[in-house]
Amino acid sequence: MGRRLTCICNFCGMVTYLSREFNVITVDWRPLTRYPCYLHSLINTRLTAQCTAQVYSFLTHYGAEREKITCVGHSLGAHICGMISNHLTMKQYRIIGLDPARPLIERKKSNRFRLSHDDASVIQVLHTNAGYLGQEDNTGHLNYCVNGGRVQPYCKGNPIRRSRCSHFLSICYLASATMKHSKFMGVPCPNGCVNVSGPRRLPVNGKVNPFEFVSLLREYKIGNDAPDEARGCICIDVPFAKHCPFVD
Structure with missing residues (x-):
């Protein structure tokens, strides 16, 4: 594998990782996800995780360093990434x-069937539709609430359309940041993701001392560029992701 990082990805941001000279393995589980039956996809996350774990074990057995492998997953794919560890020594x-899926997941009492804190040494979660199609819980060690984390300001239309757009934008945000080595302004939001209205993309209201707010502002990197030791929940301001196929 040399000095390159190896990514196991199951989302369409593959090209951006290749542009950074990562080795990329994509997991295509479309035959197990019969659209529009979400329940069918949900049931098959266990099988997909088990099969992907075999690929992971093959890589590490033949010399790939565990610290250089990143599993990136969107929606149900995020939970698959977590479930892979169930099948590893x-x-x-x-x-x-990326915005781990919420529908029906919250009814599962066991963390073995969803992304949880103990699935990896370093877990980062990008929330873009928290409380709707995406989970509200901070299941990562580092949690980013992007533009408030609930509904993205660039998504228009009826509530369903806005949720779908917000949910998928997590892919575009990571891809854009990875491609450009971007940094984003943000502040800690220990109470989790919040609704943000108007032109502001950070949680500012009349009760916050503006000087205190400015003192909390920091630059943050997301994705593989974020430091492994970073922890907490951060609200970050991320501009529109150009050329995103999920936004009209």
Whole structure:
């Protein structure tokens, strides 16, 4: 594998990782996801995780370093990344979950069937539709609430359309940031993701001392560029992701 990082990805941001000279393996589980039956996809996450774990084990057996492998998954894919560790003798090092799916997942009492804190040494979660199609819980060690984390300001139309757009934008945000080595302004939001209205993309209201707010502002990197030791929940301001196929 040389000095390159190896990513196991199951989302369409593959090209951006290749532009950074990552080795990329994509997991195509479309035959197990009969649209529009979400329940069919949900049931098959266990099988997909088990099969992907075999690929992971093959890589590490033949010399790939655990610390250089990142599992990146969107929606149900984020939970698959977490479930892979159920089939490994040593849990993964790094997972990036893009707006982990919420519908029906919250009814599962066991963390074995969804992304949880103990699935990897470093878990980062990008929330873009928290409380709707995406989970509200902070299941990562580092959690980013992008533009409030609930409904993205660039998504228009009826509530269903806005939720779908917001949910998929997590892919575009990571792809854009990875391609450009971007940094984003943000502030800690220990109470989790919040609704943000108007032109502001950070949680500012009349009760916050503006000087205190400015003192909390920091630059943050997301994705593989974020430091492994970073922890907490951060509200970050991310501009529109150009050329995103999920936005009209």
